[in-house]
Amino acid sequence: MGTRDWDATTYDRVSGPQQAWAREQLERLELNGDEIVLDAGCGSGKVTALLVEMVPRGKVYAVDVAPSMVEHTRAALGDSVAAFCQDLTELELPEQVDAVFSNATFHWIPDHPKLFASLASVLKPGGRLVAQCGGFGNIDSFRVLADEVAASGEFASYFVGWKGPWNYAEAQITAERLEAAGFVEVETWLEPKPTPLEEPAEFVRTVCLVRHLDLLPAELHERFVDAVLARTGEPLVLEYVRLNMTARRGDA
Numbered sequence: 043m044g045t046r047d048w049d050a051t052t053y054d055r056v057s058g059p060q061q062a063w064a065r066e067q068l069e070r071l072e073l074n075g076d077e078i079v080l081d082a083g084c085g086s087g088k089v090t091a092l093l094v095e096m097v098p099r100g101k102v103y104a105v106d107v108a109p110s111m112v113e114h115t116r117a118a119l120g121d122s123v124a125a126f127c128q129d130l131t132e133l134e135l136p137e138q139v140d141a142v143f144s145n146a147t148f149h150w151i152p153d154h155p156k157l158f159a160s161l162a163s164v165l166k167p168g169g170r171l172v173a174q175c176g177g178f179g180n181i182d183s184f185r186v187l188a189d190e191v192a193a194s195g196e197f198a199s200y201f202v203g204w205k206g207p208w209n210y211a212e213a214q215i216t217a218e219r220l221e222a223a224g225f226v227e228v229e230t231w232l233e234p235k236p237t238p239l240e241e242p243a244e245f246v247r248t249v250c251l252v253r254h255l256d257l258l259p260a261e262l263h264e265r266f267v268d269a270v271l272a273r274t275g276e277p278l279v280l281e282y283v284r285l286n287m288t289a290r291r292g293d294a
Contacts, residue, residue, distance in 0.1 A: 050114035052248045054086035059237045063174055063284060064089040064145040068096070070288060071172045076100045077140035080164060082130050082173070083107075083147025087115030087123075093143060094122045103135055131156045133164050141170045149176035149209050149285075154216065158223035165291040171225065177232045177285025178212040181250065184280055187273045188251060197266055200257045207253050216287060225289035235282040242278040243267060250280070 068089075073079070076099040081090045084104035093102050104115050104125040112127040119125075128134065131153060142161050151157050161171060185206070192201040211219075213230040220228045239245045247255070247267045255263050271278070 047110050048108045048252060049248050050086045050108070050110040052244060053111075054088060054114060056241050056245045056248055057085065057088070058240070059235075059282070060085070060146045061088055063235065064092070067143070067145060067172055067174050067286075068092060071096070071141060071143055071170070073097055073100075073141065078137065079103070080105065080133075080135065080139045080142045081123075082142050082144040082161065083150075084115050084123075084125065085111050085146070087111075087118045087125075089143075089145055090115055090123055090125075091119055094119065100140075103139065105130065105133065105135075131160050133160045135164050138164055138166045139169060140166055142173070144171075144173035144175070147175055148173060149180065149211075150207060152207065152209050154209060154211060155219050155222065158220050158225065162224045162291050167291055167293045169291045171220075171287065171289045171291070173287050174284050176208065176210050177283045178210050179232070179281075180208070180210045180283040180285075181280050184246075184250060184270075184274065188254060188270050191266065191269045191273065192254060194269075197258065197262065197269075200262075201254075204257060210283070211285060213285060216285060220287065220289050224292045226292045228287070228289040230285065230287045233284045233286055235284050236279050237282050238277055238279045242274075242276075243271060246270065246278075 073096050075097055077097050078101045079093050079097055081093055081104045084090045084106045090104045102123045104123045105128050106112050107129050109127050112125050115125045213232050217228045217230045
């Protein structure tokens with residue numbers, strides 16, 4: 043089992059693509075400035091800081107399952123947010139929120155029906171959900187190469203029977219799951235986002251291969267990353283596919 047923790051400091055530096063996607067999403071999150079907002083999967087806090095700016099008379103709760111991410115967010119944003127280390131499928135907030143925002147997080151969660159029910163439970167009736175995560179087909183070619191390396195040579199024994207933790211869902215099934223959890227006005231769609239990387243080794247080590255490296259001893263980490271990158275060629279462009287979703291919690 044992986045630790046589910048991250049290298050928050052490196053992620054904060056290399057997560058430019060995720061931050062760019064978040065800024066696009068924030069344009070869909072209409073706020074008056076006095077709302078209570080949940081950042082569901084806050085990461086290192088850079089996107090959380092943007093939410094804080096959007097609700098100068100409101101409040102932001104930041105939640106992540108990774109202790110290092112929560113610590114980084116608290117250190118970066120101080121008293122401007124209330125940050126909690128929690129599993130998003132088992133949320134416990136001090137109060138219900140007006141809006142839930144999430145970026146690049148839901149694909150790490152195996153049980154989407156349970157996730158959406160949890161999010162609905164912390165939303166006020168009529169509250170908004172705006173989220174984006176990896177969707178069906180996300181970085182498929184890169185993951186195939188990583189699997190080939192994992193099944194080869196000195197790495198193979200560490201990956202016997204292992205299945206990756208990603209949940210890259212399709213738009214239609216996601217809409218159905220949101221509606222089953224009590225959401226209305228649901229819209230979901232897939233969006234290709236091919237992304238060139240400025241620091242490919244650091245990025246894939248910290249983001250794409252983070253759970254692979256959980257299974258390997260430290261002395262094999264660099265060799266594994268190098269072996270994967272040797273198969274991708276240069277420049278590395280990751281064929282990201284984003285799953286967008288907007289919805290409102292029903293009034294019932």
